[in-house]
Structures are given as structure tokens and as C-alpha cells.
Amino acid sequence: MNWLPNTLLFFAAWLAVFAQTQFAPVAGLLGAPLCIVPALVVYAALTSNIAVMTGLVLFAGMAIDSLSANRLGVSLPPLFVVGFLVHARQHLILRDQVYAQVWLGIGAGWAVPLGTQTLLSMVRPEPISGWPTLWHLVFGAALNGAMCPLCFVLFGRLRDAFDYRPVVESSFRPDRQIKRGRS
Amino acid sequence: MSKRAHHLAIGTVAVLALVVLNLPPATAGRVKLAFAGLFLPLFGIAGSGQSFVDRASYALLTRSTLISEVERLRKENADLRLAALQAQGAMAENARLRASLGWTPKAPWKRRAARVVGREPTTFWRNITIDVGARDGILVNQAVLTGDGLVGRIREVGPTQSQVALIGDPDCGVSVIIAETRDNAVIQEARSAAIGDGYVTLRTLQNSPEILAGHLVLTSGLGGVFPRDIPVGRIVDTRSVDRGLCTEARVKLAANLNRLEEVWVLTP
Numbered sequence: 001m002n003w004l005p006n007t008l009l010f011f012a013a014w015l016a017v018f019a020q021t022q023f024a025p026v027a028g029l030l031g032a033p034l035c036i037v038p039a040l041v042v043y044a045a046l047t048s049n050i051a052v053m054t055g056l057v058l059f060a061g062m063a064i065d066s067l068s069a070n071r072l073g074v075s076l077p078p079l080f081v082v083g084f085l086v087h088a089r090q091h092l093i094l095r096d097q098v099y100a101q102v103w104l105g106i107g108a109g110w111a112v113p114l115g116t117q118t119l120l121s122m123v124r125p126e127p128i129s130g131w132p133t134l135w136h137l138v139f140g141a142a143l144n145g146a147m148c149p150l151c152f153v154l155f156g157r158l159r160d161a162f163d164y165r166p167v168v169e170s171s172f173r174p175d176r177q178i179k180r181g182r183s
Numbered sequence: 184m185s186k187r188a189h190h191l192a193i194g195t196v197a198v199l200a201l202v203v204l205n206l207p208p209a210t211a212g213r214v215k216l217a218f219a220g221l222f223l224p225l226f227g228i229a230g231s232g233q234s235f236v237d238r239a240s241y242a243l244l245t246r247s248t249l250i251s252e253v254e255r256l257r258k259e260n261a262d263l264r265l266a267a268l269q270a271q272g273a274m275a276e277n278a279r280l281r282a283s284l285g286w287t288p289k290a291p292w293k294r295r296a297a298r299v300v301g302r303e304p305t306t307f308w309r310n311i312t313i314d315v316g317a318r319d320g321i322l323v324n325q326a327v328l329t330g331d332g333l334v335g336r337i338r339e340v341g342p343t344q345s346q347v348a349l350i351g352d353p354d355c356g357v358s359v360i361i362a363e364t365r366d367n368a369v370i371q372e373a374r375s376a377a378i379g380d381g382y383v384t385l386r387t388l389q390n391s392p393e394i395l396a397g398h399l400v401l402t403s404g405l406g407g408v409f410p411r412d413i414p415v416g417r418i419v420d421t422r423s424v425d426r427g428l429c430t431e432a433r434v435k436l437a438a439n440l441n442r443l444e445e446v447w448v449l450t451p
Contacts, residue, residue, distance in 0.1 A: 021301035021302050024441065051188070062203075063221065113305070
């Protein structure tokens with residue numbers, strides 16, 4: 001069942017991208033869409049191998065661009081850069097600490113839309129930008145900062161439930177058992 | 184091994200991003216549609232869930248509420264019938280005058296109803312997804328509106344779904360005319376992708392101090408994308424810009440873009 005947690009990660013990304021296109025009244029009230037893909041990429045970068053992280057970036061990035069008016073492929077570089085940087089330094093990151101997860105989520109939630117906007121600004125037509133963009137960045141950072149530890153908790157439980165359990169070896173050997181009695 | 188895997192991942196993403204970003208628009212559109220197809224089951228489930236919630240809410244309505252709603256609709260129906268009669272008379276007169284001047288007769292609008300199934304997932308564009316596509320005869324650049332006014336134009340068409348660029352999107356320029364003063368103007372792109380405020384800015388081609396708050400803004404028909412005389416909104420306030428050379432005005436949109444559920448696509 002090793003493949004199941006990774007499959008569920010892709011499933012969560014599929015649902016998260018779709019959820020970004022729904023809940024219009026909530027998004028309208030908050031003034032920004034509910035994008036949690038950066039938090040999922042941070043989680044994948046810290047807990048999975050680079051192939052899974054890259055696969056998630058390719059899938060989620062292409063999915064976001066296909067449901068959006070974005071130029072196809074423009075979401076890939078920012079998502080991959082964030083995921084790669086976290087993955088390359090994963091041995092230095094205290095990934096079990098909640099504050100580290102929160103700060104990584106905040107950083108990713110801020111960097112991904114900023115990177116995407118920078119790339120979009122290089123081609124025509126330029127995307128909409130203004131003061132509200134700053135709010136989008138702040139909101140995205142806060143949302144992903146909150147979601148990142150939640151991803152660790154939820155997927156950690158799933159991994160515990162479905163991953164192979166370590167074999168516990170005992171020093172007990174039946175052939176060395178001292179048998180008392182007459183026989 | 185680890186470094187090799189890292190190099191392989193960087194190379195894969197770099198090559199793929201470069202290839203995809205440089206695809207011709209038609210091919211990129213087809214790839215987008217293929218990826219968007221992955222979400223069709225979720226769009227279907229969301230649609231069914233919405234209709235279930237609607238039906239459940241109808242079942243909860245009281246009899247007195249329904250009766251008062253029927254009364255209101257009867258009154259509105261009578262008003263609309265009267266307005267339609269007047270409009271028919273005006274249209275007949277218009278057709279006679281056009282015929283006497285030798286002008287081509289105005290073709291009536293054909294429309295196709297569509298349901299809004301998705302919104303833009305990013306903050307960079309004003310965009311919605313509707314549940315009609317090429318199979319329903321939808322083409323790029325067709326006008327999209329509600330009973331209240333203009334919504335936008337078709338940006339991309341898939342077999343069963345289409346994307347609509349809303350008013351205020353950088354990809355949806357609208358040429359308009361102020362009904363009272365007959366000044367031509369252009370709706371500019373919004374400064375925010377948040378569509379909750381419902382305002383856009385228009386800019387006239389020359390300074391027009393006659394434009395006042397409350398004036399009606401209609402499509403001018405220039406550019407060939409939008410038919411003439413579709414209501415866009417009303418002027419809220421104006422100011423002189425570019426050292427008095429032009430006038431800029433805030434327009435409150437007639438259609439509430441934040442609460443779009445059903446729209447009409449104008450087909451030829």
C-alpha cells in the first residue's frame with residue numbers, strides 16, 4: 001500500500017484545483033480564491049521523493065492553467081522552484097515542527113502567485129494587477145501557512161494507516177526455550 | 184543518485200515548461216481542454232449537488248411565500264407583456280423606416296442559455312466557465328449577457344464547455360456609447376480581479392463634461408464583437424484625465440458578475 005498516500009496526494013491536488021473554481025460567494029467575500037496547492041507542494045517536497053514532488057507540480061500546474069485564462073504552463077516554474085528548494089534543503093528543515101510548516105506554507109503561498117504574476121507580466125495580455133494584488137498575496141500566504149500543518153496532520157495519519165509497518169524483531173527463540181517437566 | 188535525480192527533475196520541468204509555453208495557441212487550447220476534461224466528473228457532481236440543494240430549498244418554502252411569489256411574477260409578467268407590445272410597435276416602425284431608407288433590417292438576437300459551472304482559479308483574470316461549447320454551436324468572441332446587461336465574450340471554446348472573459352478582463356475590451364450624450368468610449372481593464380465590487384472604468388476619446396452620474400452606458404457595436412445597444416451599466420462619477428483631454432468615468436455594471444448562475448450566449 002506504499003502507493004496509496006501518494007495517490008491520495010494527487011487526488012487532494014485534483015480536488016483543491018477544482019475547489020479553486022467553486023465557492024464564488026466565499027471567494028468574492030474574501031477577495032481572493034482559495035488556493036492551497038502551494039501547501040500541498042511543500043508537503044510533498046518534505047515527505048516524498050523528488051519524482052512524486054515533480055509529478056505533483058506538473059499535474060497541479062497544468063490543471064490550474066487549464067481551468068484558468070493563464071497561458072498554459074505558466075504555473076509550472078514557480079511551483080517547481082518552491083518545491084525543489086524545499087526538497088533540496090529538507091535535511092536542514094525541522095519538518096516535524098509546526099512553526100516550520102507554517103512558515104514554509106506562508107513562503108510558498110506568497111512566492112507561487114508572485115512568481116506566476118511575474119511570468120505573466122512578460123507576455124501579452126498582461127494580467128490584472130493593482131493594490132488588491134497585495135491583499136491576494138497576503139491572503140494566499142496566510143491560507144497556505146494555515147493549511148500546511150493541516151496537510152502534515154491529515155496525510156501523516158493516512159501514511160500511518162496505509163504504510164508498511166516496521167517489523168519488530170524479538171529476541172525470543174522457540175527452539176531455545178527451556179521446557180520444564182518430565183517428558 | 185540523488186543529484187542525478189535532481190538534475191533529471193530540473194531538466195524535465197524546464198523542457199516541458201518551455202515546450203508548453205511555446206505551443207501555438209490552437210494546440211495549447213486543445214491541451215488545455217484535454218486537462219480540463221479531467222475535471223468533468225467534478226463539474227457534474229457539483230451541478231447535481233447544486234440542483235439537489237435548489238430542489239430541497241423549494242421543498243422548504245411555505246405556501247404563503249409561494250403564493251406571494253406567484254403574485255409578484257404575475258404582475259411582472261403583465262408589465263413585461265405591455266413593454267413587449269410597445270417594443271413590437273417600435274420595432275415595426277424601425278423596420279419600416281429602415282426599409283424606406285434602404286438600410287439592412289436589424290436581425291433579432293438568437294440566444295443560447297448556459298449555466299456557470301466554474302470561476303477563474305487565479306487572481307490574474309476575470310473569467311468564468313459555462314456548460315455549453317462547440318457542440319452547442321458556440322464560437323469564440325460571441326457576446327455573453329444576462330437579463331440585466333452585458334457580461335463578457337467567449338474566450339475559448341471546448342466541446343462541452345467554454346471560457347468567458349468578463350468585462351474588465353484585459354482580454355475583453357468593450358467599445359461603448361453613453362446613451363444620453365452619444366459619446367464613444369472604451370471600457371478599460373479592471374485594476375483588481377476581484378469582481379465583487381461590480382465597477383469598471385471607461386475612458387472617452389475626448390473630454391466630455393456633459394457625461395453625468397446616472398447616464399446609461401450601452402455597447403456601441405464598433406469592433407464587431409458585441410451587437411449594439413446591450414446595456415453595460417450606469418455612470419457613477421467622472422473626472423478629467425490627461426490634462427483635460429479625456430474623461431474617465433466609473434461605471435456600475437448592470438449585471439452582477441459576482442452572482443452569475445445562468446447567462447445567455449448570443450449566437451448568429
